[in-house]
């Protein structure tokens with residue numbers, strides 16, 4: 001190849017191997033392997049950024065939904081999504097390596113794997129909303145602001161204020177929460193509830209845990225307490241339970257509904273609520289519930305559903321990662337806790353933990369009872 005002037009193009013000067021360590025011994029090859037291994041840990045973490053880009057394209061264009069009925073060509077998918085077919089093909093070929101898709105028998109065609117099917121919008125516990133929320137500006141800004149958080153920085157608005165200001169993100173967040181709590185709700189509903197009459201779900205979101213319990217146990221009635229913007233949506237989601245379920249708007253720092261007056265004890269459910277708050281606020285929420293129980297003189301239990309940090313496990317768990325995410329999204333005090341730390345919170349708020357059971361993944365159910373007031 002020559003340039004317009006007829007001369008051969010010169011490539012920029014490169015010093016061969018400039019970035020590599022000096023080969024000082026005959027063990028040079030093994031030095032190179034350990035050099036690559038040392039870098040691999042960080043490179044894998046950095047590479048997850050690009051993997052997330054692939055996940056996001058699939059979520060954003062609902063490609064899992066488009067493939068739900070069977071294989072399709074990349075041209076067909078690109079036309080339906082209104083995107084460039086060559087670029088989409090590059091993304092989908094990486095998605096195959098990430099096990100989200102597979103090649104179909106026809107050329108340039110793709111099919112969903114069972115892993116990829118978890119991104120379909122209608123599968124129970126769909127992970128689609130988790131991807132869209134994680135890609136949103138507040139979530140991305142939160143994670144890159146972690147160094148600032150460690151220096152004592154706090155955002156001007158809380159996450160819940162940001163969700164109220166952006167109704168689409170607010171919807172996606174609640175769908176994310178619904179999907180996240182789906183498996184825990186199904187497992188919770190397997191518990192013996194014959195002694196229970198009323199379930200009060202505090203900060204219940206769209207009511208995933210409450211509706212799982214009420215659907216499995218037709219004798220139960222339920223109340224869900226939420227912020228006004230979420231309560232409106234929760235009513236729609238719980239409408240088919242009719243008179244068995246009431247949604248009330250309120251603030252769990254001020255007051256929570258009193259225990260039910262019918263047969264059976266009342267169970268207060270706190271699902272993934274305490275991890276949004278520092279110890280002072282967590283004890284405040286628990287104390288509001290304890291006050292409602294004590295004032296009624298009725299028997300009640302608290303069922304707290306949260307992830308537990310297990311400090312002695314070597315590999316990072318979902319709870320470890322969520323612990324970092326909580327610090328980013330709720331810098332004022334969001335955190336995951338160990339069982340011992342939950343036990344301390346309960347004691348400080350006048351509860352006693354009576355049992356702990358594993359639910360799905362790192363999530364556990366902690367059952368507590370209110371201690372009588374000290375005279």
Ligand SMILES: C[S@@+](CC[C@H](N)C(=O)[O-])C[C@H]1O[C@@H](n2cnc3c(N)ncnc32)[C@H](O)[C@@H]1O
Pocket residue numbers: 160177178181202203204205206208209225226227230250251252253270271272273276
């Ligand atoms: C992480 S979400 C958990 C939702 C639901 N319990 C679940 O397990 O899917 C925490 C919930 O607390 C609600 N919340 C936050 N502050 C609140 C307050 N002051 N009073 C009542 N609910 C509140 C939020 O709207 C949100 O739905």
